Amino acid sequence: MERVALNADLDLSRIVYGMWRLAGDADTSPAHVRAKIDACLEQGITSFDQADIYGDYESQAVLGRALRAAPGLRERIEIVSKADIALISDKAPGRRIKHYDTGRAHVLASVEQSLLEMGLDYLDLLLIHRPDPLMDQNETGAVLDELVTSGKVRAVGVSNFRLFDWNLLQSAMKTPLVTNQIELSLIHSEPFRNGDLAFLQERGIPPMAWSPLAGGALFDGANPALLARLSEIGAAHGTDATAVAVAWLLRHPARIIPVLGSNNLDRIRRMAEATRITLDRESWFELYQLGNGFEVP
Numbered sequence: 001m002e003r004v005a006l007n008a009d010l011d012l013s014r015i016v017y018g019m020w021r022l023a024g025d026a027d028t029s030p031a032h033v034r035a036k037i038d039a040c041l042e043q044g045i046t047s048f049d050q051a052d053i054y055g056d057y058e059s060q061a062v063l064g065r066a067l068r069a070a071p072g073l074r075e076r077i078e079i080v081s082k083a084d085i086a087l088i089s090d091k092a093p094g095r096r097i098k099h100y101d102t103g104r105a106h107v108l109a110s111v112e113q114s115l116l117e118m119g120l121d122y123l124d125l126l127l128i129h130r131p132d133p134l135m136d137q138n139e140t141g142a143v144l145d146e147l148v149t150s151g152k153v154r155a156v157g158v159s160n161f162r163l164f165d166w167n168l169l170q171s172a173m174k175t176p177l178v179t180n181q182i183e184l185s186l187i188h189s190e191p192f193r194n195g196d197l198a199f200l201q202e203r204g205i206p207p208m209a210w211s212p213l214a215g216g217a218l219f220d221g222a223n224p225a226l227l228a229r230l231s232e233i234g235a236a237h238g239t240d241a242t243a244v245a246v247a248w249l250l251r252h253p254a255r256i257i258p259v260l261g262s263n264n265l266d267r268i269r270r271m272a273e274a275t276r277i278t279l280d281r282e283s284w285f286e287l288y289q290l291g292n293g294f295e296v297p
């Protein structure tokens with residue numbers, strides 16, 4: 001599998017496995033999590049996406065139990081995590097309202113918790129999860145720089161940022177931000193038109209795409225024409241609609257890194273099939289049109 005360099009020291013596999021849904025699986029045993037990780041590694045998928053809040057703050061511990069049971073595994077993979085969303089949860093007693101917190105204390109505590117839960121010495125990549133309207137760029141920029149300097153995280157980036165949010169934070173940092181993880185799929189293609197992708201592409205910064213299958217909505221019957229065409233193209237390549245939907249993102253010159261989130265072992269085993277498909281321009285636009293519901297002007 002192709003690798004995508006985020007900086008001189010860190011690269012990710014071209015497809016990343018996302019663990020948002022991990023703690024919601026019926027089987028969260030270390031053996032089953034290990035089977036998912038092994039299915040990824042067999043395809044060259046070595047990068048795993050986490051966040052402090054996933055699974056109501058449980059997902060990192062689920063991964064941690066699997067890593068502790070498999071000495072040496074951590075060194076073979078890259079782990080991404082995120083900080084700043086503060087959920088209402090039994091694990092956060094006294095919190096009155098869901099909010100964002102990019103303050104120094106919250107970001108440091110979140111990283112320490114992530115390291116503890118997953119049993120790690122360092123995160124490969126830390127993302128600020130969502131733009132915080134109360135972000136003081138000097139405070140947040142300084143704590144991100146400090147986390148890189150101390151070696152607790154190898155690289156830092158953001159998620160769900162618009163270009164002005166990116167510029168604000170980056171303007172107060174020494175460390176270059178390495179990615180923006182944004183929602184991107186055939187039925188969420190606004191970033192292709194609103195400048196979000198162009199901004200990253202101009203700077204040579206690979207975007208990560210969350211919910212590349214629209215969280216499963218591509219398959220729920222809401223857009224039968226799109227699903228039928230994805231399936232036809234998939235069949236012509238000896239694969240399925242999922243692989244074509246991911247290949248559609250891979251075709252973009254910004255070097256999009258899709259973050260796939262299936263809990264189904266059979267689907268996980270086939271995630272790399274997308275990398276075998278190169279869509280021609282007309283097929284790409286045909287899917288774009290079906291996803292949007294209108295022809296390009």
Ligand SMILES: NC(=O)c1ccc[n+]([C@@H]2O[C@H](COP(=O)([O-])OP(=O)(O)OC[C@H]3O[C@@H](n4cnc5c(N)ncnc54)[C@H](OP(=O)(O)O)[C@@H]3O)[C@@H](O)[C@H]2O)c1
Pocket residue numbers: 017018019020021049050129159160181182209210211212213214215216217219242259260261262263264267
């Ligand atoms: N940065 C952010 O703000 C943010 C937000 C959301 C997510 N994320 C990241 O992105 C990752 C991926 O998100 P996601 O899980 O929504 O991605 P996704 O891959 O678009 O959706 C996965 C969902 O689609 C279902 N699915 C896949 N193929 C299917 C098929 N052929 N038929 C029916 N259902 C199908 C899966 O069900 P099965 O399990 O049954 O396969 C699963 O429920 C997350 O794990 C997380 O790491 C980040």
